[in-house]
């Protein structure tokens with residue numbers, strides 16, 4: 591594991607979400623935004639209107655950002671390298687459970703085209719980017735605990751493509767762990783976390799058993815994310 595990735599894993603430790611509390615949230619909460627409900631309701635759900643306002647404009651999920659063909663091209667390119675590694679489960683203090691990962695600097699033409707599109711929509715113009723792209727493969731039983739990516743090594747914006755499975759990304763304010771925002775990261779979507787959503791909220795990927803959106807079960811299968819980051823200013 592590279593230094594960068596190891597450092598980016600410094601978790602801001604939080605007691606894991608209380609499960610029964612979570613259930614109450616997932617069954618009743620799904621704050622619906624009434625008549626003005628827009629496209630956003632398909633991927634954004636929060637425990638209060640305030641918390642939704644706090645992240646609006648700083649989180650974004652673009653559904654179907656890549657086609658099935660593009661997903662397949664990316665998958666083929668990363669699968670050979672990933673297959674040689676074993677999923678890691680037993681490091682209790684890791685931010686991520688049940689994963690294997692790699693970084694890639696050089697991509698084939700099809701993937702490079704996709705990554706160029708990601709960079710164009712996600713990052714401020716002229717923002718220096720982290721060269722290697724991070725590829726994270728979560729086993730069906732894998733999950734990512736709440737953490738904030740290293741502020742020393744990564745800048746204001748994190749952009750990730752989701753391959754193979756839908757999943758739920760949860761954001762929790764660092765200073766108020768009872769509030770939360772859930773993002774439905776559908777298969778082939780692109781998510782973008784910016785500024786406060788990246789610096790002042792922890793993010794996590796829920797385990798299959800806890801994976802609900804608006805009270806609806808969202809089965810979590812093996813999931814590969816392809817993540818681009820920029821450099822700190």
Ligand SMILES: O=C(O)CCC(=O)C(=O)O
Pocket residue numbers: 598726734739750793795815817
């Ligand atoms: O899999 C993802 O989309 C997020 C991964 C993540 O949070 C990380 O590697 O820091």
Ligand SMILES: [Fe+2]
Pocket residue numbers: 595598599
């Ligand atoms: Fe990471």
Ligand SMILES: [Mn+2]
Pocket residue numbers: 737738739793
């Ligand atoms: Mn992260």
